[in-house]
Amino acid sequence: MNSFSHSVLTLLSSVVLSSAWAQAPAPVVVEGAWARASVAGQSGTGAFMRLTAREPLALVGVRSPVAGVAEIHEMKMDGDVMRMRAIPQLPLPSGQAVELRPGGYHLMLMNLKAPLSAGSQVPVTLVLRDAQGTERRIDMQVPVMVRAPAGMASGPMHGHGQGHEKSHRH
Numbered sequence: 317m318n319s320f321s322h323s324v325l326t327l328l329s330s331v332v333l334s335s336a337w338a339q340a341p342a343p344v345v346v347e348g349a350w351a352r353a354s355v356a357g358q359s360g361t362g363a364f365m366r367l368t369a370r371e372p373l374a375l376v377g378v379r380s381p382v383a384g385v386a387e388i389h390e391m392k393m394d395g396d397v398m399r400m401r402a403i404p405q406l407p408l409p410s411g412q413a414v415e416l417r418p419g420g421y422h423l424m425l426m427n428l429k430a431p432l433s434a435g436s437q438v439p440v441t442l443v444l445r446d447a448q449g450t451e452r453r454i455d456m457q458v459p460v461m462v463r464a465p466a467g468m469a470s471g472p473m474h475g476h477g478q479g480h481e482k483s484h485r486h
């Protein structure tokens with residue numbers, strides 16, 4: 317995506333989501349959050365969003381009542397194979413958008429207690445740590461979708477995210 321269309325999309329999604337945060341100044345702006353719908357028997361799925369911190373922060377954890385285990389994951393090429401692994405924290409530099417998207421950083425919801433059905437919402441809590449070492453929690457309702465909403469990256473390879481979530485093993 318070129319920088320022009322990217323900035324237009326960023327602007328559009330900022331407008332749509334700004335009302336959700338109007339009441340309280342949050343330490344991080346969350347845009348375009350979504351979780352991928354899962355089917356019966358699927359143990360894990362991903363949640364994605366764009367995070368822009370208002371001060372230097374690190375994402376140090378994720379919780380959701382729908383998942384027995386929730387982790388911060390990164391994906392990296394290992395030779396010819398794309399692999400993912402849990403990371404202890406994801407730095408969120410002040411004022412810099414960090415994209416969690418299929419094929420990149422993502423929140424992994426594992427040991428799902430029930431399938432996530434498209435059109436529903438799941439509660440997700442982000443655990444952030446500020447420069448002083450203080451933890452802060454952001455509670456949100458994340459819409460469950462089959463694919464990325466307009467304006468959010470769907471990943472470098474079409475359909476890759478889906479296969480990745482399905483093949484996930486722990």
Ligand SMILES: [Cu+2]
Binds near residue numbers: 401424
């Ligand atoms: Cu993962």
